[in-house]
Amino acid sequence: MTRETLSFPPTSIPPLEPYLPLTSPSPSSKPHLTLTYATSLDASLSLAPGVRTTLSGPYSKSMTHYLRTRHNAILVGCTTALVDNPALNSRLGSITSLDQQPRPIILDPKGRWDFTEDSQVIRLAAEFKGKGPWVVTKRGGETKERGELLERVGGKFLFLETGEDGRFKWGDVLSVLGEQGVRSVMVEGGGEVINSLLIDPENRLVDSVIITIAPTWLGKGGVVVSPSRQQGQTSQLKLRDVSWQPHGEDVVLCGRILRS
Numbered sequence: 649m650t651r652e653t654l655s656f657p658p659t660s661i662p663p664l665e666p667y668l669p670l671t672s673p674s675p676s677s678k679p680h681l682t683l684t685y686a687t688s689l690d691a692s693l694s695l696a697p698g699v700r701t702t703l704s705g706p707y708s709k710s711m712t713h714y715l716r717t718r719h720n721a722i723l724v725g726c727t728t729a730l731v732d733n734p735a736l737n738s739r740l741g742s743i744t745s746l747d748q749q750p751r752p753i754i755l756d757p758k759g760r761w762d763f764t765e766d767s768q769v770i771r772l773a774a775e776f777k778g779k780g781p782w783v784v785t786k787r788g789g790e791t792k793e794r795g796e797l798l799e800r801v802g803g804k805f806l807f808l809e810t811g812e813d814g815r816f817k818w819g820d821v822l823s824v825l826g827e828q829g830v831r832s833v834m835v836e837g838g839g840e841v842i843n844s845l846l847i848d849p850e851n852r853l854v855d856s857v858i859i860t861i862a863p864t865w866l867g868k869g870g871v872v873v874s875p876s877r878q879q880g881q882t883s884q885l886k887l888r889d890v891s892w893q894p895h896g897e898d899v900v901l902c903g904r905i906l907r908s
């Protein structure tokens with residue numbers, strides 16, 4: 649498939665800068681986590697689970713590709729990897745080396761992502777247009793064949809234990825990525841990934857939020873961002889240091905989570 653080449657105007661960078669990871673972070677700190685996704689006016693990420701849905705217009709899309717160059721890694725859940733067959737690289741025309749590409753990370757505790765050499769992210773890594781993905785799984789979620797395929801394109805499996813809910817603790821995910829030298833990660837989705845991140849009790853993991861809001865309603869039945877309220881919770885989950893930036897017909901909301 650021929651992919652487009654994008655450009656992001658340098659004048660659009662300064663308003664984003666306060667929300668982006670430091671270029672020389674302390675090696676001991678946890679990786680900077682930017683939560684970034686595109687949503688409809690009714691908080692949907694897609695029309696339905698399994699339906700890849702374009703929300704970003706051309707300007708906010710190029711912003712996302714710029715953000716991808718400013719993070720060491722880009723993380724999605726295995727349903728997104730399965731249904732979207734995403735590229736997870738940056739297609740900015742200004743990219744000159746593989747070092748500028750983010751490392752794709754797929755959360756896949758049960759080994760559901762059935763990637764082959766034709767999967768976009770694998771093919772692009774083989775063509776040096778993206779880095780080989782790291783698949784975070786539970787022991788038993790890997791196969792020898794998939795491990796070999798990942799290794800051929802510079803990727804690998806990373807192993808973590810899950811809790812009783814079958815999920816990884818987000819703190820463990822960030823620790824294992826930190827041990828691998830990742831200093832910044834942008835989490836793109838999908839719904840389960842974002843909602844599970846937002847119910848973290850202390851909200852100390854998300855450093856900044858950059859959300860593209862598209863002028864459209866997707867209607868009921870979509871994959872919605874709406875974290876479950878914790879038992880007895882009466883407070884709202886709010887943002888601070890908020891800025892709104894128009895990008896074409898979309899608006900980009902930047903902020904940090906207000907900690908209680």
Ligand SMILES: NC(=O)C1=CN([C@@H]2O[C@H](COP(=O)(O)OP(=O)(O)OC[C@H]3O[C@@H](n4cnc5c(N)ncnc54)[C@H](O)[C@@H]3O)[C@@H](O)[C@H]2O)C=CC1
Pocket residue numbers: 684685686687692693694696697698699700701703724725726727728729731732755756757758814815816817818836837838839840841842844871
């Ligand atoms: N508009 C946007 O910016 C984006 C839209 N999407 C859309 O989202 C939809 C997919 O979302 P969902 O169905 O909610 O699936 P998802 O992409 O969040 O993946 C869910 C799976 O990821 C794994 N997972 C999630 N959190 C985990 C955790 N804490 N520990 C361990 N494993 C974890 C589990 O295996 C779970 O079944 C797709 O339709 C996709 O197109 C996805 C990313 C961005």
Ligand SMILES: Nc1nc(O)c(N)c(N[C@@H]2O[C@H](COP(=O)(O)O)[C@@H](O)[C@H]2O)n1
Pocket residue numbers: 685686700701702703704709712724728729732733734735736737836837860
């Ligand atoms: N920023 C943004 N806008 C949209 O309209 C989207 N549908 C998404 N989806 C996310 O981007 C991934 C696709 O990436 P590639 O273009 O294939 O590299 C998709 O899997 C979602 O994570 N994002």
